[in-house]
Amino acid sequence: MKTCIVRKGLPRIDAIPKVSGEAQYTVDLKMPGLLVGKILRSPHAHARIKSIDTSAAKALDGVLAVITAEDVPENLFAFYQWQADKHILCTDRVRYVGDEVAAVAAMDDDTAEAALDLIKVEYEALPVILDIDEAMKPGAQLIHEGKESNSTWSVDRLFGDPDKALAECDYVVEGTYVTHQLAHCCLEVSNCIAKWDKRDKLTIWTNAQAPHTQRQEVARVLGIPRRNVRIINSTMGGGFGSKLVMDMKLPIASVLSRLTGRPVRIVNTRSEEFTTAKTRYPYTLHLKTGATKDGKILVRDLTLIGDNGAYHDKGPATINFSSMMFGTLYNVPNIRFHGELVYTNKAMGTAFRGFGNPQVTFATESQIDELAEKMGMDPLELRRRNVNHPDETAACGAEVCGCAMSECMELAAKEIGWEEKRGKGAPLRGVGLANMVHTGGGGRFYGFNSAEAIIKLSDEGTVTLITSALDMGQGAHTAMAQIAAEELGVRLEDINVLSHDTELTPYDLGSWGSRATFMNGNAVLAAAEDARQSLVEAAAEMLEADPADILVEESKVWVKGSHEKHDLSEVVDHTVNEHGEPISGIGRFVDHLPEGYTIPTAFAKNIPCFSFGTQAVEVEVDPETGQVNVLRVVAAHETGTTINQTMAEGQLEGSMAQGIGFALMERLVHDDEGRIVNDRFLDYKIPNIGDVPEMKAYCVESVGTRGPFGAKGIGEPGLVPTAPAIANAIYDAIGVRLHEVPMTREQIIKALKEKRASET
């Protein structure tokens, strides 16, 4: 008989509900009395609101509420309250196309739509600023009145003596690199149902990656007690960072619900998702790298301007994280970093898989190749001379634990055929590679980093695992269940994971920063250890044996040396029904702060666990059309201990596809008035099945990590080095260096033209 599938990792525990259509996403929920809410959004990128007339909308049959700024709390909001700059609904000014101006609740979709059409808003246009250079010009139109300038936040980091080091370098390269706004494109759009009940409790069903902090955010902006807000998640159709910070539709739906006394649902259209669901922060990076002639990188100097969009969100955190990864990679002894955020009249940025690291790594890893070129050295060799090492403390303070950077790099290089192909491939073909470092365990940015989990066994030995690890598709539930199953000795199918309700789960910072496996996984492990102890004691009592001799595996219990295996259910039934002692466990993992830690100075000490990786690619370029064909991508990433091979590969493969999108395809394009013109999949292309090349993911194991069973997070790293690897391969293929992503055909044709001109 033919074998069709060889299993590499256990199937996900949610695969069957998903493949059969049983899984319920927030958009699938039904509820009695549910109303449709819709938001009237600004058609202007920058304008004063002169008047709003809602009378006709209110008079329409089937409309239950129409609200404007006057009807909502006046509080300003941002992810960091000290940066608060956005009202729930705009008061007197709109700052990007899509800004929330008014909202309606109606009996059905068509009525809500009609009501929006009936709201009359008079605007007075203001100058629109879409470009950071223009925004930073002295005397530029202020996007937020009352602020000193559009430059809204900055940070400086200094390690060693960069000026002295630059003078000592034999080679210095310098360049400017540019990235643009990208959309997360979760297949399930941002949506919610809010229900403000008669006891003044507010329940919100939504797709949130960080429900506990969103609960706090909703309470903060509405000015109500946090204890009155409950967030309930369903199966999630993607996250990628877009669902960390509260979307304004949550408080808007909440107010509509309070006014109508009924649950109100708001669902983005795909166009709203593209234009308002926030974006990857675009960076402009001025970078200098200096090295000695034997290839030791002595210094890096980076000035980074981030396009904040119209309002604050995760900008400071993103830039800070960028600086930490910038400082850690290659342990460069002299580092200068200046980061700055600038307001523009565009959709706001937010977290996006990689959190500022793909942007910075595009610059740094492209420039390594430029440096190698200048030195006449093989770029792989230059990287070899600067690799990070296990257990080193980098000059920037980063404490590297397990580190498989060399292994990843050598594996990726070998698999792509570096020796045979680099600089000598077929004409118009090239290979390139890039390294990266990322967190493999979240961060201590909140001034703490901890997680809890709860386990209870039923009287038949099945397990309920309560964890705060959200599964937005990455497989956290399965990973948590596997950790619990392994430690407890029960079958995977006997574990049910609950993570969906803030009233049920322990307080938690959420699933971001490749954090869940490391943090929540450790908490689950601790809870399982706790439960196992009770289980073993109960079994010892029942079987009249020494607890030390009790073995539990695959839901069977036996005494060491005995052949008589008992079902776990027998033991649990015995202890519950004969002694009234049910079995449960609670676990907490605290990632203790290093000595002398303070948030402002901690810098790279914020990262509890680093993860390294390399990607190597082969491309073919058509010089006539500028078309880049990625032929093959090899990714070798560090996983510590791989918990589920299939899922870890899946994380890397999905990331690589997003990396290819970032490198070659994706960019939100604005017209002069600030409208996004490609607000649909037809125009904003994400890779389809025919666009992805052959991709091979390797999970490289390493030791020395404090993760559960030695595991690290792998959710984000896979898209960090893809773009520079492709840029480096393009250079190898056709000898032109591109400094802007996405690397479009037009750019390639232009660069080739310039190259030809300079050669004649």
Add this chain to the structure above:
Amino acid sequence: MKRELHIRVNGDEYHLLVETHRTLLEVIRDEIGLTGTKNGCGQGECGACTVLLDGEPVNSCLVLAHEAEGHDVLTIEGLGSGDTLHPVQRAFVETGAIQCGYCTPGMVLTAKALLDHNPTPTRAEILEGLKGNLCRCTGYVKIVEAVEAASCLLEGGEIE
């Protein structure tokens, strides 16, 4: 304006009163209550809403419900029988072709239709057949594997 609509979904007959501008997707999800069929764009550009209309894959967000009058619709809930998964579903589960799962119902139905027509597709034919179904999570590697595995299972092969 509402009109009577008679359609067969997963073998069940439905007699509904439906406005003439409603899409098949809306009727399946909102009137009939089968939410396995997903809305990813509502514009015919992602494939999440794929159902089989008389065995052929269509983007149900682009089909008016009344165009399906008298026809047979298969949604993800109708695939497989009882608690047994269809081989295409089994292959998706076992190869790890599912992450968030939002694209999965559409992917699976498109793959089923492909294999109905062409039981042993080449890799190129799989890519061609599924290029209208977007997935943001998987990078498609395991989706291609799943379709190949499904073909193998349908030809009588086994897992492991």
